Amino acid sequence: MNNVVALICSAALGALELARENGLSVPEEVAVVEVPCSGRVDEATVLRTLRKGARAVLVVGCLMGNCRFSTGNHEAHRNIDEAKHILRQLGLAPERVEIIEVSSIQYVKLVNAMNAMTEQAERLGPIRLMEGDR
Amino acid sequence: MIIAEQKEIARIIEMIDGRRSVLVAGCRSCVAVCQAGGEREVAALAEALRLHAAAGGLERSVETVTVERQCEKEWVQEIAHLVEGKDAVLSLACGVGAQVMQALYPEVQVLPGLNTSNMGAPVEQGVYEERCGGCGDCVLHLTGGICPVARCSKSLLNGPCGGSQNGRCEIDPETPCAWELIYRSLVRLGHPELIEVNIPPKDWMPSRHGGPRRIVRKSAVLSDEERDRGVGL
Numbered sequence: 203m204n205n206v207v208a209l210i211c212s213a214a215l216g217a218l219e220l221a222r223e224n225g226l227s228v229p230e231e232v233a234v235v236e237v238p239c240s241g242r243v244d245e246a247t248v249l250r251t252l253r254k255g256a257r258a259v260l261v262v263g264c265l266m267g268n269c270r271f272s273t274g275n276h277e278a279h280r281n282i283d284e285a286k287h288i289l290r291q292l293g294l295a296p297e298r299v300e301i302i303e304v305s306s307i308q309y310v311k312l313v314n315a316m317n318a319m320t321e322q323a324e325r326l327g328p329i330r331l332m333e334g335d336r
Numbered sequence: 337m338i339i340a341e342q343k344e345i346a347r348i349i350e351m352i353d354g355r356r357s358v359l360v361a362g363c364r365s366c367v368a369v370c371q372a373g374g375e376r377e378v379a380a381l382a383e384a385l386r387l388h389a390a391a392g393g394l395e396r397s398v399e400t401v402t403v404e405r406q407c408e409k410e411w412v413q414e415i416a417h418l419v420e421g422k423d424a425v426l427s428l429a430c431g432v433g434a435q436v437m438q439a440l441y442p443e444v445q446v447l448p449g450l451n452t453s454n455m456g457a458p459v460e461q462g463v464y465e466e467r468c469g470g471c472g473d474c475v476l477h478l479t480g481g482i483c484p485v486a487r488c489s490k491s492l493l494n495g496p497c498g499g500s501q502n503g504r505c506e507i508d509p510e511t512p513c514a515w516e517l518i519y520r521s522l523v524r525l526g527h528p529e530l531i532e533v534n535i536p537p538k539d540w541m542p543s544r545h546g547g548p549r550r551i552v553r554k555s556a557v558l559s560d561e562e563r564d565r566g567v568g569l
Binding site: 246252288291331 | 344345346376379380382383384386387388390391392
């Protein structure tokens with residue numbers, strides 16, 4: 203399992219292609235998974251991804267107002283807040299999951315976020331109980 | 337519907353401490369609507385418990401199931417094969433569902449994953465408010481369809497009290513005065529005179545004061561012959 207799993211809305215995935223076309227490399231530690239909408243990523247999916255071995259999860263949705271399903275990205279924010287709440291209750295670092303919004307042309311923003319998440323995963327290390335907010 | 341909310345995960349982890357196999361059992365009825373114990377919440381809690389076990393190096397299997405209604409035996413009977421052999425069932429149903437589960441499977445301890453709160457309704461997505469006090473002697477026909485037992489902080493049958501200020505209750509400025517709501521509803525309904533009806537002291541025997549309640553619907557009760565034939569529950 204890669205250190206970071208990025209769950210990216212299919213509508214925002216164009217940013218990744220654009221990054222490659224423009225010569226920006228995506229960190230190797232990041233596994234990219236396309237999802238139909240960031241709102242489909244629920245808290246159970248995030249927790250399962252961490253349990254399966256990822257150190258951190260990055261959810262990538264569209265900019266507010268740009269969701270083709272109207273409010274999927276709003277739902278995504280609620281879901282990730284809930285996932286952070288559960289991680290806190292378990293004594294795990296809530297920053298193991300983050301969410302960002304990009305449009306399909308904001309490839310620099312996407313790659314920067316992936317790099318930042320990779321560094322965060324490195325800093326957090328393997329999951330262990332009682333790590334709390336770090 | 338019955339409103340409940342999930343216990344803190346730390347409390348749940350304390351309850352299941354030492355149990356190696358746990359079945360998280362949800363309910364698709366009331367607690368699914370108030371997003372405390374439906375399929376989604378069952379999946380999230382089960383994943384949280386699995387993650388906790390994995391991170392702590394604990395050997396624990398967590399399975400899941402969500403039944404249509406945990407308060408009815410026929411639905412709960414269907415999961416016997418999943419309950420068998422488990423160290424505990426973590427019920428994400430209301431207190432009724434958890435008790436029905438325990439009664440049907442007396443050999444396996446059923447643990448409550450929810451705190452059951454009240455009989456209420458969703459007022460907006462994610463917000464649930466108490467609406468019925470379950471007093472057993474309904475007076476909604478006199479109070480404009482608004483329950484004074486559940487919605488007045490003092491359960492006054494003849495209000496408002498002196499603590500009603502600008503339509504708000506003295507216990508909390510966010511809480512509307514039920515008797516203000518009752519008056520406005522009666523005016524809207526064209527029966528403001530009902531506010532003058534003096535509701536006499538209530539017979540609380542049909543409420544909790546008469547002990548655990550039991551309602552018998554004679555037309556639904558089976559005859560001895562039907563019972564002998566194994567009809568019904």
